[in-house]
Amino acid sequence: MGTWSVTEARSWARERLANAGIDSVDADVRELLEWACDVTSQLDLPAALDPEQADKLRAGVSERALRIPLQHVTGRMYFRSLTLRSVPGVFVVRPETEVLAGLAIDEAAAAVAARGEARVVDLCTGSGAIALAVATESARTEVWAVEKEPDPFALACLNRDRVGACGVHLVRGDATHPATLGFLDGLIDVVVTNPPYVPTDEMPTQPEASADPHSALYGGSADGLDIPCQIIRRSLTLLRPGGTLLMEHSPSQDEALRTYAASLGMVEVSTSTDLAGRMRFLRACAPR
Numbered sequence: 001m002g003t004w005s006v007t008e009a010r011s012w013a014r015e016r017l018a019n020a021g022i023d024s025v026d027a028d029v030r031e032l033l034e035w036a037c038d039v040t041s042q043l044d045l046p047a048a049l050d051p052e053q054a055d056k057l058r059a060g061v062s063e064r065a066l067r068i069p070l071q072h073v074t075g076r077m078y079f080r081s082l083t084l085r086s087v088p089g090v091f092v093v094r095p096e097t098e099v100l101a102g103l104a105i106d107e108a109a110a111a112v113a114a115r116g117e118a119r120v121v122d123l124c125t126g127s128g129a130i131a132l133a134v135a136t137e138s139a140r141t142e143v144w145a146v147e148k149e150p151d152p153f154a155l156a157c158l159n160r161d162r163v164g165a166c167g168v169h170l171v172r173g174d175a176t177h178p179a180t181l182g183f184l185d186g187l188i189d190v191v192v193t194n195p196p197y198v199p200t201d202e203m204p205t206q207p208e209a210s211a212d213p214h215s216a217l218y219g220g221s222a223d224g225l226d227i228p229c230q231i232i233r234r235s236l237t238l239l240r241p242g243g244t245l246l247m248e249h250s251p252s253q254d255e256a257l258r259t260y261a262a263s264l265g266m267v268e269v270s271t272s273t274d275l276a277g278r279m280r281f282l283r284a285c286a287p288r
Helices: 006-019 025-037 051-065 070-074 095-115 129-137 150-163 207-211 226-238 251-263
Strands: 076-079 082-085 118-123 141-147 168-172 188-193 239-248 267-273 279-285
Touching (some): 006 051, 070 076, 076 095, 095 129, 095 141, 095 239, 095 279, 118 129, 118 226, 129 141, 150 168, 188 226, 226 251, 251 267
Parallel strands (some): 118 188, 141 168, 188 239
Antiparallel strands (some): 076 082, 239 279
């Protein structure tokens, strides 16, 4: 077989993915080419793929055409400035959650400015993405991250070691249980969480979504509010007076979660939007 130019390889990959009904064809082809050639930029791609690179690209495109999530094909996912490991059976982080992490980083910075240090808890950490982003982007900040399920917990440990975030303490446990991180009750500046919250009538239907574990999506009740409400209660106990809870949720849940947080006595309750302008993030503070 002769050489396969990058232009030819890109055209072949685009056609295969378009025919498979992939929406993000151009972005996926860019990532698959960089992954196959082991480079970090399109500028670093070779003029032509060698046989090993060509075989890797063909295999990757074939898997993606079967609607296997791109991050499971490449084994990596991007979150803010981090490149994290991705494995089947663990929820793939979404771009909107980068906004949530940014809000937590800002709150941690405010705590550092006020007290010289910050303590942050990430409940339902999954792959560890939020906790690791906070730890690597926030000076003088200590982070505890809680995950119950074994596969996400193992991946979070792996990602912590890969990133080198020694300030992240990973805890295997139920994020809603009072005993989990009980020694930190009343001491936390920021609780950040992307819990399972999807209502039954909003469960995603695209083929890739079937790769995400049900336990990472479903909110525990038909309206998806059971687990988020338990998390709010636990967060109120963890937070110091004036500390802040930040929670990702469905746009359909914004009013219900604001009402619930206020009913527990939380103050400064509000909702902010995601990258698409949807009401997506609850902010609520513990009373002083």
